[in-house]
């Protein structure tokens with residue numbers, strides 16, 4: 001039996017949704033796999049929505065908005081692009097970054113809408129069902145997707161996404177401007193660090209563990225794990241539960 005992917009589309013009300021509507025009234029054929037959620041602007045698509053979709057077993061997610069310069073809220077689609085880039089980087093840690101797409105479709109581009117949906121559906125068919133549906137992978141993968149979602153909504157990453165244009169395009173009061181290259185370095189490190197930290201928090205929620213246990217589980221250097229633990233302690237996300245022999249065991253303070 002051929003695989004029919006479930007595709008979720010977030011379409012901005014003013015351009016892409018109208019483009020989809022035009023495709024419909026013009027009877028342009030496209031695969032019926034897409035389920036559309038209308039949002040007022042592509043900038044309204046919170047990264048959390050995308051991770052929620054993948055947790056629910058969606059095979060592919062597409063976000064569509066007005067062409068650059070045409071957003072009805074001026075810069076919503078620029079914000080959408082920044083958030084999308086962050087989500088794409090986060091999803092690359094679980095090898096699911098090819099399952100998302102960002103496209104610009106105007107109200108008069110019914111044909112373009114149909115072409116994009118057709119091409120994206122074919123791409124997802126090629127990739128196969130979401131690995132979340134594979135019982136042998138689901139357990140670990142869902143935990144990792146949860147860690148990605150926690151990272152995406154963290155204050156640090158939200159602040160970096162929200163400040164990127166101001167930091168790289170405008171001078172601060174000292175006349176300094178951060179280069180895009182430098183910003184991207186900082187951002188990429190922050191994305192990876194937050195992901196590791198959230199994996200630590202989720203792991204310690206299941207059981208108390210030592211730095212060494214976590215280093216083995218996450219396949220990382222113990223000194224790196226320790227530095228993350230110290231930061232998480234400073235944020236009150238992790239605390240020391242007990243000492244066994246001379247080994248401290250840590251626990252997550254994360255509530256349900």
Ligand code: FES
Nearest residue numbers: 012041065066072
């Ligand atoms: S209104 Fe369409 S992307 Fe903002």
